Amino acid sequence: MSEATTAEAAAESPQASNALLTVTGLAKHFAVTRGIIFRHQVGAVQAVDGLDFGVTHGETLGLVGESGCGKTTTGRLLTRLLEPTSGQIVFDGNDITHLRPGRMRPLRRDIQMIFQDPYSSLNPRHTVGAIVGAPFRLQRVKTAHGTKRAVQDLLELVGLNPEHYNRYPHEFSGGQRQRIGIARTLALRPKLIVADEPVSALDVSIQAQVVNLLEDLQDELGLTYVVIAHDLSVVRHISDRVAVMYLGKIVELASSKQLYATPRHPYTVALLSAVPSPKPAARGRGQRIRLTGDVPSPLNPPPACRFHTRCWKAQGICRTTEPPLAELAPGHQVACHFPENT
Amino acid sequence: MTRAERNGAGRAMTAMARAPLRGRDPGAPDELLEVRNLHIHFPTDDGLVKAVDGLSFRVDRGHTLGIVGESGSGKSVTSLGILGLHEGTNALISGEIWLDGEELVGTTPARIRQLRGDKVAMIFQDPLSSLHPYYSVGDQIIEAYRIHNDVSRKAARRHAIERLDRVGIPQAAMRVDSYPHQLSGGMRQRAMIAMALSCDPELLIADEPTTALDVTVQAQILDLISDLQAEFGSAVIIITHDLGVVAELADDVLVMYAGKAVEYGSADDIFGRPEHPYTWGLLGSMPRLDRERAERLMPIRGTPPSLINVPSGCAFRPRCAYADLTGGRSTDEVPPLRRTAPGHLSACHLPVGERRGIWAEKIEPNL
Numbered sequence: 001m002s003e004a005t006t007a008e009a010a011a012e013s014p015q016a017s018n019a020l021l022t023v024t025g026l027a028k029h030f031a032v033t034r035g036i037i038f039r040h041q042v043g044a045v046q047a048v049d050g051l052d053f054g055v056t057h058g059e060t061l062g063l064v065g066e067s068g069c070g071k072t073t074t075g076r077l078l079t080r081l082l083e084p085t086s087g088q089i090v091f092d093g094n095d096i097t098h099l100r101p102g103r104m105r106p107l108r109r110d111i112q113m114i115f116q117d118p119y120s121s122l123n124p125r126h127t128v129g130a131i132v133g134a135p136f137r138l139q140r141v142k143t144a145h146g147t148k149r150a151v152q153d154l155l156e157l158v159g160l161n162p163e164h165y166n167r168y169p170h171e172f173s174g175g176q177r178q179r180i181g182i183a184r185t186l187a188l189r190p191k192l193i194v195a196d197e198p199v200s201a202l203d204v205s206i207q208a209q210v211v212n213l214l215e216d217l218q219d220e221l222g223l224t225y226v227v228i229a230h231d232l233s234v235v236r237h238i239s240d241r242v243a244v245m246y247l248g249k250i251v252e253l254a255s256s257k258q259l260y261a262t263p264r265h266p267y268t269v270a271l272l273s274a275v276p277s278p279k280p281a282a283r284g285r286g287q288r289i290r291l292t293g294d295v296p297s298p299l300n301p302p303p304a305c306r307f308h309t310r311c312w313k314a315q316g317i318c319r320t321t322e323p324p325l326a327e328l329a330p331g332h333q334v335a336c337h338f339p340e341n342t
Numbered sequence: 343m344t345r346a347e348r349n350g351a352g353r354a355m356t357a358m359a360r361a362p363l364r365g366r367d368p369g370a371p372d373e374l375l376e377v378r379n380l381h382i383h384f385p386t387d388d389g390l391v392k393a394v395d396g397l398s399f400r401v402d403r404g405h406t407l408g409i410v411g412e413s414g415s416g417k418s419v420t421s422l423g424i425l426g427l428h429e430g431t432n433a434l435i436s437g438e439i440w441l442d443g444e445e446l447v448g449t450t451p452a453r454i455r456q457l458r459g460d461k462v463a464m465i466f467q468d469p470l471s472s473l474h475p476y477y478s479v480g481d482q483i484i485e486a487y488r489i490h491n492d493v494s495r496k497a498a499r500r501h502a503i504e505r506l507d508r509v510g511i512p513q514a515a516m517r518v519d520s521y522p523h524q525l526s527g528g529m530r531q532r533a534m535i536a537m538a539l540s541c542d543p544e545l546l547i548a549d550e551p552t553t554a555l556d557v558t559v560q561a562q563i564l565d566l567i568s569d570l571q572a573e574f575g576s577a578v579i580i581i582t583h584d585l586g587v588v589a590e591l592a593d594d595v596l597v598m599y600a601g602k603a604v605e606y607g608s609a610d611d612i613f614g615r616p617e618h619p620y621t622w623g624l625l626g627s628m629p630r631l632d633r634e635r636a637e638r639l640m641p642i643r644g645t646p647p648s649l650i651n652v653p654s655g656c657a658f659r660p661r662c663a664y665a666d667l668t669g670g671r672s673t674d675e676v677p678p679l680r681r682t683a684p685g686h687l688s689a690c691h692l693p694v695g696e697r698r699g700i701w702a703e704k705i706e707p708n709l
Contacts, residue, residue, distance in 0.1 A: 291562075
């Protein structure tokens with residue numbers, strides 16, 4: 001990402017003082033190598049390629065997009081589970097972009113993650129008490145009435161029975177396991193929680209329970225969320241602001257209300273119109289926009305605007321000049337030469 | 343209850359279910375599949391798993407039935423039962439499955455094998471694990487086609503290319519030699535559909551056909567299924583947990599809970615005037631894009647029951663917000679699936695008038 005854009009983004013962010021997390025020009029390229037003895041790089045998967053966004057205290061930012069758009073990579077970069085290729089991540093006033101693991105460790109209390117799959121993210125050989133108590137042990141945090149009491153309080157907070165302290169994960173259903181994961185996340189009272197597809201592995205009725213729980217916890221504990229999801233309706237429900245990603249870039253960033261009422265990027269428009277509506281009367285394809293083909297490979301993304309190969313509005317300029325993420329209305333940023341709804 | 347009694351009850355129930363549902367005579371020429379009082383139980387060390395427990399429905403030619411429910415409600419077990427795929431397991435199957443006038447429960451495996459792929463075909467959820475990784479997609483389609491049709495390999499290959507082209511795979515003549523891993527998720531699902539359609543089946547069962555796909559690709563596949571249905575006039579059963587997908591495709595909807603049908607009616611009934619508290623719960627649980635953002639979702643409390651220890655009486659009772667209004671009947675009696683309006687059936691102890699009141703006053707305004 002060019003320096004100019006970075007500077008612009010910094011200047012544009014209105015509540016810079018209130019920002020908990022500021023990301024500028026964040027990129028992650030995974031090297032593709034050939035050869036065993038003479039290893040050489042033959043290409044790079046541009047999983048995330050220049051993201052600029054901020055998250056303010058107490059808000060929920062939704063990251064939405066199709067598989068392969070880089071949303072999970074972004075989540076892993078924010079939690080520093082992956083090393084960024086370039087760009088900057090400022091969390092609570094500290095530049096954490098390239099902190100060494102030892103220096104990062106104290107900050108891990110403040111940034112926690114909720115994982116997608118409640119089956120593989122809990123150690124089957126550990127009891128619930130050990131799982132939820134692990135953060136206290138690892139961070140050597142002393143609690144007023146001992147770890148067991150703290151864990152039981154957490155279990156109660158997420159709606160589980162504190163007496164289940166000594167049970168193992170396999171004794172719980174999917175929704176309950178996800179609650180165990182959330183209890184573990186909350187143990188050290190983090191400031192920022194990155195939730196990667198927190199409800200997509202759950203049944204519909206259980207999804208709603210977990211979504212409500214996340215909202216209640218946010219009100220109660222003043223949490224800040226970055227929620228990564230592919231389900232547009234869940235993202236709308238839970239987020240204050242939403243960033244739509246396509247092939248490693250943010251194509252549109254706006255408040256949830258603006259984005260869903262007046263989507264401006266053609267990709268957002270297509271994405272929204274593809275969601276099946278639970279209203280049989282609305283059936284019909286009059287206003288439907290059907291994208292043809294698949295998402296191109298991030299190994300060799302299309303030049304300039306990455307969406308031009310599937311866009312029905314694409315013209316010459318889309319193939320030669322990359323549209324910048326520009327603010328078209330207050331708080332509504334779009335990267336498109338020919339935005340909709342203007 | 344003996345089997346004969348059960349069947350008798352099942353017949354009475356289906357007769358009620360079907361006569362008013364589409365306003366046609368039972369056994370009308372359009373009828374393709376009729377399932378009557380189907381039970382599929384699995385004996386295990388922990389007890390008897392009643393995966394499907396007295397299910398009745400019908401599908402007509404050219405129509406689409408959507409079966410909705412959460413995991414463990416028996417949707418997939420039902421579809422595998424229709425295809426005779428419980429053969430060789432310890433499943434206990436009773437009841438009747440009539441396909442085009444032929445009873446499938448108790449027929450020989452050889453006969454089922456003739457029908458499977460030819461008259462009934464299935465699209466599975468995960469195309470990567472249901473396509474064979476060692477064979478090209480073309481080979482797999484050719485194999486299916488040649489089992490049921492006496493044609494040369496060359497002709498079968500031409501047929502495979504034609505079908506791949508029909509389901510929207512670009513450069514089908516080249517793609518016919520691709521292996522599953524060389525195709526994207528959407529393309530793989532198209533190849534699965536091409537294979538399922540290779541013998542022009544009269545009944546197509548799609549078990550969560552789009553769950554593994556992205557939303558834009560999902561829209562393409564749903565369009566494809568409904569186009570192909572219009573073209574081939576086949577009946578479709580679509581099994582999913584996604585109410586949006588059902589609303590998009592289905593003419594009739596069957597809502598399942600713990601192996602039983604709790605509500606059955608036209609798509610307009612189920613989405614516009616649902617009468618079962620579980621259906622309300624499903625609708626209240628999903629955030630919707632077509633309405634104002636709800637302040638809060640209305641989830642169903644608790645979790646789905648174990649199929650070994652299904653609650654007595656109404657299986658939904660422990661999670662139902664209105665169970666107390668039945669005066670204890672829901673603990674003792676299993677509510678039968680009763681007709682409440684032409685073509686609309688639901689299984690609940692509450693008087694239907696009361697339920698309509700609850701829907702109009704408490705549920706619909708808060709969705």
